[in-house]
Amino acid sequence: MASKQQTSRKAAGTRAAIRRPQARAANGRTQGDAGDDIGLDALVGHAGYAVRRFQLWIFQDFIKTLATVDIRPTQYSVMTVIGANPGLSQMAVAKRLGIERARLVHLLDSLEERAFVSRIPSATDRRSHALHLTGPGKTALVQFKRLAAEHERHVADKIGRENREQLLRILACFT
């Protein structure tokens, strides 16, 4: 942090800027202005880039759509799995969702504080907890699913209903 010497900002002007008018970009643009015709070059052929942008958009919409109930995508996924498979251990949930068990601890803490989920000591294995939705948790999840379905409609509006289903088919092997 203390090493960055800032050759440009504060000392701007000391360097003579001996450059031909401007090494005109690959486009027709001279400077880096607002013009939205900046080429992405190899990036357009990369699935990762498109997926990253898409995921950003989709998560933001999810968070916004479920803002009134203050539930984030990961929390929703945890509650959904527990709701469909009551009695699961934390390890099982973590493994199934691809979450680290260390991270799941905090997620469950927050959900337990809000009385949506309860950790019940397993009768057969005193190391593990059997995860269950509470009464209020079940009721809440119904509403969450309604809102999540609304979010899913936003997705369909954005990329098209057909495309959304195709996408789900293509990525089914990751779920």
Added chain:
Amino acid sequence: MASKQQTSRKAAGTRAAIRRPQARAANGRTQGDAGDDIGLDALVGHAGYAVRRFQLWIFQDFIKTLATVDIRPTQYSVMTVIGANPGLSQMAVAKRLGIERARLVHLLDSLEERAFVSRIPSATDRRSHALHLTGPGKTALVQFKRLAAEHERHVADKIGRENREQLLRILACFT
């Protein structure tokens, strides 16, 4: 942090565990073991979940494939855009890639330290920098692109060549 009272762990055994044998899950499974047949319920219909899992996989593969040159996806995207549009300002690059300009500062710091990119004071606007690849930066980028193409082949192997192209088409509106 100091409030979590841990009703289960340390005090395990004090509570009588008055529960019928086990509230058998929706599946046939009793406990939350390793069995990989845990239902996802509503999650399977959510694009966001599939996309999150896919992005995780794809980024890990990218990082692994480009590990020898120590370049991460975001760094690659920055260098690619600068390479294709020399002279861009930081604002322009940030806006184009959907990165925050605050974040781009650090990205450029690291790339400038490695002498891949240089911030040249703009001749027309003394606030902004014109971003360029250095000689070594251009050479390196060629290799990065080769490795990135190899990564892209991994993606095609994973989800299928046809599916990959379809995916790119569907998500083209986000790039």
Added chain:
DNA sequence: AAAGATTGTTGTTGACGACAACAATTGATG
């Protein structure tokens, strides 16, 4: 010249993935 917007920068916050260590407990092996 003054007011407002833009650009790069610094800093903070919170979500998240990865990893390492630990106590309690279970399971397997001798």
Added chain:
DNA sequence: CATCAATTGTTGTCGTCAACAACAATCTTT
């Protein structure tokens, strides 16, 4: 049965990343 390895939940740290807020320097507008 005693012992050792493995598992489970937990705590902690580290680094990445998005989102904001504030700031100085500089442009733009009036």
